[in-house]
Amino acid sequence: AQTVTQSQPEMSVQEAETVTLSCTYDTSENNYYLFWYKQPPSRQMILVIRQEAYKQQNATENRFSVNFQKAAKSFSLKISDSQLGDTAMYFCAFMKAGNTPLVFGKGTRLSVIA
């Protein structure tokens, strides 16, 4: 069975600064995908960024980038130039290949402070 661990229950960052959220996972699979989802207060979960395990290059999406270390089973999210709208719960998620159900971590609550 796969597990996802997010060791930072809460974090805060000043507006315009950079913050990194940590995620580690455990799996014996070789073909899988990793995601970061954002869940703003009282709003639906939306995808921030995805990483295919077979790709060595780290994914980037505008201000969001990941540091994917496959051997260490680590998948951290870096948010640059933090904005007030980035305030949300962030969930790291694992998906075995084949559109199987996601396995989520417990989340990190990020607060961006003006």
Next chain:
Amino acid sequence: DTGVSQNPRHKITKRGQNVTFRCDPISEHNRLYWYRQTLGQGPEFLTYFQNEAQLEKSRLLSDRFSAERPKGSFSTLEIQRTEQGDSAMYLCASSPGRGDTEAFFGQGTRLTVV
């Protein structure tokens, strides 16, 4: 396309009553997933469908829970004889089911059992 739609958004029920939630996935999405999210936790997988076929049920899904997707379009999740421990956010997500793509989430149904 308006995305994944869930109804109702909120439901308050008395312990012992039955409740039913509905999820309308994104049009032409073959995969439909149900998750449960309690306060301060990440979503936990309950069950999922490929078209009308239920592919997997989590052990979290006791015999009081049943899910259907009769025509491969919308899905319903029914909880019989509700208990206070059933209080949670119930999330629905869908994906195309072809290729390994991310899931798109609805806004959820918040259930409170009193």
